[in-house]
Amino acid sequence: MKRAVVEAPANIALVKYWGKRNEELNLPLNDSLSMTLDLTVKTEVTLSREFDRDEVYVNQRRLSDEEVKEYAGRVMRSIRKVAGDQGLRAVVRSVSTFPESAGLASSAAGMAALVWACNEALGLGLDRKEISKLAREGSGSACRSIFGGFVLWKKGTRNDGSDSYCEELFPPSHWDLVDVIGLVSDSKKKISSREGMKRVRTAPTLDSRLEFVNRTLPKMIESIANRDESSFYELVMRHSNSMHSVIMDSWPPTWYLNDISIKVMEIIYAYGKAAYTFDAGPNPHVITSSSRADEIENLLRDAGARRVIVSKISQGPRTLEV
Numbered sequence: 001m002k003r004a005v006v007e008a009p010a011n012i013a014l015v016k017y018w019g020k021r022n023e024e025l026n027l028p029l030n031d032s033l034s035m036t037l038d039l040t041v042k043t044e045v046t047l048s049r050e051f052d053r054d055e056v057y058v059n060q061r062r063l064s065d066e067e068v069k070e071y072a073g074r075v076m077r078s079i080r081k082v083a084g085d086q087g088l089r090a091v092v093r094s095v096s097t098f099p100e101s102a103g104l105a106s107s108a109a110g111m112a113a114l115v116w117a118c119n120e121a122l123g124l125g126l127d128r129k130e131i132s133k134l135a136r137e138g139s140g141s142a143c144r145s146i147f148g149g150f151v152l153w154k155k156g157t158r159n160d161g162s163d164s165y166c167e168e169l170f171p172p173s174h175w176d177l178v179d180v181i182g183l184v185s186d187s188k189k190k191i192s193s194r195e196g197m198k199r200v201r202t203a204p205t206l207d208s209r210l211e212f213v214n215r216t217l218p219k220m221i222e223s224i225a226n227r228d229e230s231s232f233y234e235l236v237m238r239h240s241n242s243m244h245s246v247i248m249d250s251w252p253p254t255w256y257l258n259d260i261s262i263k264v265m266e267i268i269y270a271y272g273k274a275a276y277t278f279d280a281g282p283n284p285h286v287i288t289s290s291s292r293a294d295e296i297e298n299l300l301r302d303a304g305a306r307r308v309i310v311s312k313i314s315q316g317p318r319t320l321e322v
């Protein structure tokens, strides 16, 4: 019996992943860039040839066999292949410190933790680059949670995914930014990212978004390198708008923002020294310098947020027990 307990972080995309060139391997249409957060998932993995099936508990709830297959099937297949042991089965217990599936990338943290824990428990000795490829197969955005600070996920061009992985561009200490997250809804997202990313293929404006991402990603990296607040905030907001535009342009009709989200967009743009960004949900993430976190928290509460979470930029996964 092999066991490991690890903690892995969520991340917030500043340049968004939305659309796949390969659905099996989660190969994206474009490069993306994120900040690693200090919102974590703690996961215990036990592996043995004695277990008769993979079992997964998320926040004490046991997933059905269908859900296990959907959530962990692909990753466990890859782990068994790397470990050279087709008989291995896993019991996975995962606890998150923030609401599930409300656009807070809890699936990314969970998947990053699962892969990191398997690597540790089985002593596979994979480096972060290889771990990020395995995490990507489980859930695209999870590959960015394998690194800390500012992380680039290179889309790659090969069909087998061997060049689609992440790297750390700048460490957490590079810039004293925070993500001030307003919880405006705890409800499960209505359209999964997987489904939304299929639908985006129907958006007539998708090509112009991809051109925008390719043209502005180097500027985003430069603005981070120079800690250039005004250029950085503008680019972060425009990248959020760009993703939500192609989402609105998808068919059947798809959207994730609500009226509070739209109000926050106005308020934060007017505030000036911060940027809003939204994932596949209505909760605003406001990126700003740590000295302005309290002011932003008040603005979000005034706009209707029921709870506010402030996250610093954090490190990648940590091993707690092997």
Ligand code: 2P0
Pocket: 012, 013, 015, 016, 017, 018, 026, 032, 107, 108, 138, 139, 140, 141, 142, 193, 194, 197, 278, 279, 280
């Ligand atoms: C991102 N999102 O870049 C984008 C922005 C949400 C909005 O990646 O199908 O759970 O497992 O690869 O990674 C959420 O989608 O999708 C996501 P799959 P994933 O963070």
